[in-house]
Amino acid sequence: xxxxxxxxxxxxxxxxxxxxxxxxxxxxxxxxxxxxxxxxxxxxxxxxxxxxxxxxxxxxxxxxxxxxxxxxxxxxxxxxxxxxxxxxxxxxxxxxxxxxxxxxxxxxxxxxxxxxxxxxxxxxxxxxxxxxxxxxxxxxxxxxxxxxxxxxxxxxxxxxxxxxxxxxxxxxxxxxxxxxxxxxxxxxxxxxxxxxxxxxxxxxxxxxxxxxxxxxxxxxxxxxxxxxxxxxxxxxxxxxxxxxxxxxxxxxxxxxxxxxxxxxxxxxxxxxxxxxxxxxxxxxxxxxxxxxxxxxxxxxxxxxxxxxxxxxxxxxxxxxxxxxxxxxxxxxxxxxxxxxxxxxxxxxxxxxxxxxxxxxxxxxxxxxxxxxxxxxxx
Amino acid sequence: xxxxxxxxxxxxxxxxxxxxxxxxxxxxxxxxxxxxxxxxxxxxxxxxxxxxxxxxxxxxxxxxxxxxxxxxxxxxxxxxxxxxxxxxxxxxxxxxxxxxxxxxxxxxxxxxxxxxxxxxxxxxxxxxxxxxxxxxxxxxxxxxxxxxxxxxxxxxxxxxxxxxxxxxxxxxxxxxxxxxxxxxxxxxxxxxxxxxxxxxxxxxxxxxxxxxxxxxxxxxxxxxxxxxxxxxxxxxxxxxxxxxxxxxxxxxxxxxxxxxxxxxxxxxxxxxxxxxxxxxxxxxxxxxxxxxxxxxxxxxxxxxxxxxxxxxxxxxxxxxxxxxxxxxxxxxxxxxxxxxxxxxxxxxxxxxxxxxxxxxxxxxxxxxxxxxxxxxxx
DNA sequence: CTGAAAGCGCTTACAG
DNA sequence: CTGAAAGCGCTTACAG
Numbered sequence: 001x002x003x004x005x006x007x008x009x010x011x012x013x014x015x016x017x018x019x020x021x022x023x024x025x026x027x028x029x030x031x032x033x034x035x036x037x038x039x040x041x042x043x044x045x046x047x048x049x050x051x052x053x054x055x056x057x058x059x060x061x062x063x064x065x066x067x068x069x070x071x072x073x074x075x076x077x078x079x080x081x082x083x084x085x086x087x088x089x090x091x092x093x094x095x096x097x098x099x100x101x102x103x104x105x106x107x108x109x110x111x112x113x114x115x116x117x118x119x120x121x122x123x124x125x126x127x128x129x130x131x132x133x134x135x136x137x138x139x140x141x142x143x144x145x146x147x148x149x150x151x152x153x154x155x156x157x158x159x160x161x162x163x164x165x166x167x168x169x170x171x172x173x174x175x176x177x178x179x180x181x182x183x184x185x186x187x188x189x190x191x192x193x194x195x196x197x198x199x200x201x202x203x204x205x206x207x208x209x210x211x212x213x214x215x216x217x218x219x220x221x222x223x224x225x226x227x228x229x230x231x232x233x234x235x236x237x238x239x240x241x242x243x244x245x246x247x248x249x250x251x252x253x254x255x256x257x258x259x260x261x262x263x264x265x266x267x268x269x270x271x272x273x274x275x276x277x278x279x280x281x282x283x284x285x286x287x288x289x290x291x292x293x294x295x296x297x298x299x300x301x302x303x304x305x306x307x308x309x310x311x312x313x314x315x316x317x318x319x320x321x322x323x324x325x326x327x328x329x330x331x332x333x334x335x336x337x338x339x340x341x342x343x344x345x346x347x348x349x350x351x352x353x354x355x356x357x358x359x360x361x362x363x364x365x366x367x368x369x370x371x372x373x374x375x376x377x378x
Numbered sequence: 379x380x381x382x383x384x385x386x387x388x389x390x391x392x393x394x395x396x397x398x399x400x401x402x403x404x405x406x407x408x409x410x411x412x413x414x415x416x417x418x419x420x421x422x423x424x425x426x427x428x429x430x431x432x433x434x435x436x437x438x439x440x441x442x443x444x445x446x447x448x449x450x451x452x453x454x455x456x457x458x459x460x461x462x463x464x465x466x467x468x469x470x471x472x473x474x475x476x477x478x479x480x481x482x483x484x485x486x487x488x489x490x491x492x493x494x495x496x497x498x499x500x501x502x503x504x505x506x507x508x509x510x511x512x513x514x515x516x517x518x519x520x521x522x523x524x525x526x527x528x529x530x531x532x533x534x535x536x537x538x539x540x541x542x543x544x545x546x547x548x549x550x551x552x553x554x555x556x557x558x559x560x561x562x563x564x565x566x567x568x569x570x571x572x573x574x575x576x577x578x579x580x581x582x583x584x585x586x587x588x589x590x591x592x593x594x595x596x597x598x599x600x601x602x603x604x605x606x607x608x609x610x611x612x613x614x615x616x617x618x619x620x621x622x623x624x625x626x627x628x629x630x631x632x633x634x635x636x637x638x639x640x641x642x643x644x645x646x647x648x649x650x651x652x653x654x655x656x657x658x659x660x661x662x663x664x665x666x667x668x669x670x671x672x673x674x675x676x677x678x679x680x681x682x683x684x685x686x687x688x689x690x691x692x693x694x695x696x697x698x699x700x701x702x703x704x705x706x707x708x709x710x711x712x713x714x715x716x717x718x719x720x721x722x723x724x725x726x727x728x729x730x731x732x733x734x735x736x737x738x739x740x741x742x743x744x745x746x747x748x749x750x751x752x753x754x755x756x
Numbered sequence: 757c758t759g760a761a762a763g764c765g766c767t768t769a770c771a772g
Numbered sequence: 773c774t775g776a777a778a779g780c781g782c783t784t785a786c787a788g
Contacts, residue, residue: 027522027781029780029781029782030781030782031781039758039759040758040759040760041759041760041781041782041783042758042759042760042761042783042784043757043758043759045782045783045784046758046783046784049783054757055757055758056757056758057757057758060757060758074516074517074519074520075520075781075782076460076520076522076780076781076782077456077520077521077522078455078456078457078459078460078465078521078522078780078781078782079456079460079764079780079781079782079783080781080782080783081456081764081782082454082456082457082460082763082764082765082766082780082781082782083763083764083781083782083783083784084764084782084783085764087456089521092501096482097482097485097486097489098482098483098485098486098487098701099482099486100482101479101482101683101684103482104475104476104477104478104479104481104482105476107475107476107501107503108475108476108477108503109476111475111501111502111503112503115514115517120500120502120517120518120521121500121501121502122498122499122500122501123470123485123489123499123500123501124489124498124499125485125486125489125490136493138452139452139493139498140498141452142452142453142454142455143455143456143467143498144405144454144455144456255690276684276687276688279688280688304684305479306479306654306682306684306685307684307688309654310654310657310658310685312633323476405765407764407765407766408765408766409765417774417775418774418775418776419765419766419767419775419776420767420768420774420775420776420777421773421774421775423765423766423767423768424767424768424774427767432773433773433774434773434774435773435774438773438774453765453766454764454765454766456764456765456766457764457765457766457767457780458765458766458767459766459780460764460765460766460779460780460781460782461765461766461767461768461779461780462766462767462780463780
């Protein structure tokens, strides 16, 4: 908690920027345009919405457009929403903005897709608190978003709030428990498979897995991928090479645990559940005098920016598709709300759009993740 | 970029969740309540807005409230906005969601404050692109946010977009170039001062500063704080103890540079511009056989979660007030828009509210940052 | 090709 | 204490 100081470094910039009076800035309306153009409001509406075909003369149309531009007209979303029962707004619900560095990337992807499709994001954080979630959701509903993105902090099974029932919704970085709500999440199995296979290709014979508490989806499937890759590479599975850390029970001893693992079972390659673990393994290996990328190969998951900047040699890692999940999630949502035709304008320039269109019949879509080759693998 | 796979891990959850038909879910309106209660819509409005004083009987009031609750009534924000010319919406503009782990924390603070004051956040990312900013802003204006938060990725001077002129706006983690728009940002001078003073207190005689490219506000003021603290501690300033890295020109050599600095000028304490630099210094010190927290003391800035979890011994660091900036920024904005009375309900339970009220006459507010004591200082 | 009018769900004088 | 009515800025049959 930081207190506030009115120190020498606080200065007063002079006069107040704006009064608290509620002078309505001259938001100009169709009426203004109609007056200036000498036509009716209805005509202005037609023109501004491009519905002039056989209904408005070329000349009138041009005049209206011209004046609208001069006046810097911006349609009043509230009026439009009220009349159309469509807000062109997407509710973005998340449990984790602020607690995860990745939430922002999902949001960015969602935002970019929304913008291209003419939507704006109403953002709300639930802190993972069901009671708060219910409260904010009911406020949000008043704004009548046309659909919702329900974004999680990491891949897990979730129950979508009942208030969203019947409203178009897409789960991102998570999976609807009941399999009814379309969900976009990383292909965890392939992450484990690709990482392990890469290590096997590098000639590793004793590939360890440093995992996560068991039970969460990401852990279960990455581990499966690890085992399948071993089998496909003709390597025998060895129980001793696997550890599923409970973060809590480890505390400061994660480093010690890593050292212990390395020195006792002597792996020549390690697939780490995430980059953070990989960073700890770096330290452990170094203390044991092992050269990473030569004596021992390491692969992480996340491509976490800060860790990436710190580790030497650079870490080979599997990147999680946060941006893609947010982006495709919104594409899917809009297709659901407005029909697949809504995506057509994008499809020529945007490979994601084509992908999403192909998957409209799948409720659960796993995104393949890319292995980024650096120098931590021999 | 991740491609998408329809692997064995993609399953079809069954029937489509919702049709694309636009059946309006029974958003119930005041009319519905009025009908059921046998009163007029106007009366319902009065009751639901708590304006019953001398205007509606206790009995009618209760009946209306009761029915509204049963029907799960949620006011239609679009209609209210249209009529009132007030959307109870705040536009949150940022250059960095997704590119900075801190943006989310600012957003979280803003969100929490907004919720308490009955506002909802309309979120928009500009990617630091002026053209895009202009475009998204004009769309956003259509939604008529009552005010704007203009949030930056790190403390810098900015020119607020001209489209925001005349609309209540608060800059967060940045400073309005012209000093006209209220701005909330970290007290950089104190960061440098407190960190350096802490090192001096620990008995350090040769305190180095590993900075950042010169020119940005954060660097200039932290450096000043460093120098002032040296002076106040009776320590002589030594040019050789200071380095202002240009990140770009350093690349992988940051570690080498740190090693070089430590071995040549032999500081016994180092104030690092941020935790990331501190992490590099950890490595360098260790390679030179120095025990951190004994042979050499280190202080960082940021309290970056991932780095904090990695460094041993734990890093003493100055925490940047991201949450507080977002929170207080919104408080200030609402006070600006709705008058200071709007904050009164909070003031009893919320120390931030009192603080903000005290600072209504300041355009630039620097927030004091907390030094978190860990074990990296002797 | 164009305009007048109704109506989306609210709030707020105004009349009673 | 209560209701009828106007109007916020749009869209869209409908009539001409």
